[in-house]
Amino acid sequence: MPELKRVLTLRTVVATSAGLTLATSTFVAAAQVAYLTAGDSAWLAILIGGLMCLAAAACFSELNGLYPSAAGIRLYFARAFSDRFGLTGALYYNVMMLSVYGLESYALAAALSQVLPGVPPLLWIVAMLAVVGVLNVRGVKLAGGFQDLVTYLLMTSVAVLGVLALAKGGFRLHTPLSPGPVGNVAQAVATGIFLFIGFEWVTPLAEEVTQIPQISRGMMLALGILAVVYALFTMGMSNVLPHSLLVHNAAPQVVFARRAFGWGGALFMAALCVGASITTFNAGLMGLSRFTYAFARELALPPFLARVNRWFTPWAAIVTLLVVGLAVAVAVLLSGHYLVLVDLGAGVESIVYALTGVAVWSLRRREPDRERPYRAGRGLIVPLLTAVIFFGLALAVFVNDLPALAYLAVGLLACFLYVTYAVPALRKRYGRQPARSRRRGQTPVREGAAK
Amino acid sequence: MTRLATGEEIAESLKAFCEGYNNNQRLKEMNRDWQRVVLVQATDSQDAFTLDVAGPELSFRPGAPEHPDLKVVAASDILADLFWGDLNPTGPYMDGTLKLFGSEEDIVRLDIISLLIWGS
Numbered sequence: 166m167p168e169l170k171r172v173l174t175l176r177t178v179v180a181t182s183a184g185l186t187l188a189t190s191t192f193v194a195a196a197q198v199a200y201l202t203a204g205d206s207a208w209l210a211i212l213i214g215g216l217m218c219l220a221a222a223a224c225f226s227e228l229n230g231l232y233p234s235a236a237g238i239r240l241y242f243a244r245a246f247s248d249r250f251g252l253t254g255a256l257y258y259n260v261m262m263l264s265v266y267g268l269e270s271y272a273l274a275a276a277l278s279q280v281l282p283g284v285p286p287l288l289w290i291v292a293m294l295a296v297v298g299v300l301n302v303r304g305v306k307l308a309g310g311f312q313d314l315v316t317y318l319l320m321t322s323v324a325v326l327g328v329l330a331l332a333k334g335g336f337r338l339h340t341p342l343s344p345g346p347v348g349n350v351a352q353a354v355a356t357g358i359f360l361f362i363g364f365e366w367v368t369p370l371a372e373e374v375t376q377i378p379q380i381s382r383g384m385m386l387a388l389g390i391l392a393v394v395y396a397l398f399t400m401g402m403s404n405v406l407p408h409s410l411l412v413h414n415a416a417p418q419v420v421f422a423r424r425a426f427g428w429g430g431a432l433f434m435a436a437l438c439v440g441a442s443i444t445t446f447n448a449g450l451m452g453l454s455r456f457t458y459a460f461a462r463e464l465a466l467p468p469f470l471a472r473v474n475r476w477f478t479p480w481a482a483i484v485t486l487l488v489v490g491l492a493v494a495v496a497v498l499l500s501g502h503y504l505v506l507v508d509l510g511a512g513v514e515s516i517v518y519a520l521t522g523v524a525v526w527s528l529r530r531r532e533p534d535r536e537r538p539y540r541a542g543r544g545l546i547v548p549l550l551t552a553v554i555f556f557g558l559a560l561a562v563f564v565n566d567l568p569a570l571a572y573l574a575v576g577l578l579a580c581f582l583y584v585t586y587a588v589p590a591l592r593k594r595y596g597r598q599p600a601r602s603r604r605r606g607q608t609p610v611r612e613g614a615a616k
Numbered sequence: 617m618t619r620l621a622t623g624e625e626i627a628e629s630l631k632a633f634c635e636g637y638n639n640n641q642r643l644k645e646m647n648r649d650w651q652r653v654v655l656v657q658a659t660d661s662q663d664a665f666t667l668d669v670a671g672p673e674l675s676f677r678p679g680a681p682e683h684p685d686l687k688v689v690a691a692s693d694i695l696a697d698l699f700w701g702d703l704n705p706t707g708p709y710m711d712g713t714l715k716l717f718g719s720e721e722d723i724v725r726l727d728i729i730s731l732l733i734w735g736s
Contacts, residue, residue: 167680169717372716477724
């Protein structure tokens, strides 16, 4: 088959995976990991979390090779389990990601308020979402090269800040190999999963590369680089900030930068946060709006969400997502309960990774002869280990944060009921009868097509 | 299970798709700066076609282009039904029987073109 005229490079695959992951809210999670472990041994929890994510990345790679599609888990889970399961899981996952974006705008507002306290946080949130909304509605996407540059600069800057902070303390480490009680470490590793949340959102790029294994290599490289960057940063941060300041603060990274490097450092950190949020929002909200559009196209969501404008963007989906994102951000602002969203994000992501391992196992049984450009190791060790480890991590998160468990249960139940009752009603109301195919009277239904 | 579509049937559906596009003033206006070469490839019959989007004009020809911007790959009957507008592309895309390769923007745009021509 002829090759595509334009294909993505490994550099862009790595930048996309890391750019979606590195956000302002990840600094909050990094501080939480540092708080849960004793002193500067957070790097251990982060590296363990990163290694575990490598196993999940291997499973994603196998599924992505089987089905190189932007539909992602919607397609993987539908093929491995059932269409209803795939739809329920994908809907819930997207709702959760939207909550994370609400958290992200709140975290950015908190960071900016530290350096410009005269401006109310709500104004920052509204301004941020408005800018993102206009860019998305107009279909403006950061050029690939520029996005790559911003992401690599961000990662380098964060790592350098960590090293400089360590240098200021003469590289004296207090307890680098004593992370504390096992329970705390398990929770720290589970929370640490939030630091890598979204690395798998690079799989839609499978449609833009010539070699599927390039996506796998990109994901693995991004995870490795991020693990090192976060480890250096948390070590530097926990060296400078007292233990009590790592929590009860929605912008610990700015407090750290101010303490370590003065106001100049705080301003630089605020600028880094803006860059991190822009790269995350730019790619993330665009992806979410297209998922919403696709759900509306298959009548899993109301069809008005598939409305498009003259810039070929799904404006109704974008506006709806922004309104929901704003509501989440305002709720977090009013309640101050941002850590529950960190735990919810980490827990749901762990469940999705665990299910990815199960899906690999299931599809190897169901479709053993289908071509697999990438295999997650020989035998079932990697997929089953992924399933067991991540279910365990999800358990560790939710046992220690019951409100997050309640949000999970309510959200899943709502999605299940929605898919069971509302989706069939939507399809009955708006779906058209299959037309007689204009191909000599055939009816356009094919064996294996979506029911 | 439906039978395979012939090359002529796929060509007929592409002709209808092109007519729908070329008769839609809104689409032509929205796409005035969009230039893309699309490969339409049947996996079961090996029939291949080229869709040429030259801003406000859409045309097709038999045979594969050397370097397409976008690839639409599926079984012949799915392709024919898709370009006739008898099948919503989201269904086969979501169940993995329709594969699309190219930039995300181009893939979404092609779907929107289908939506604006056929209405669903």
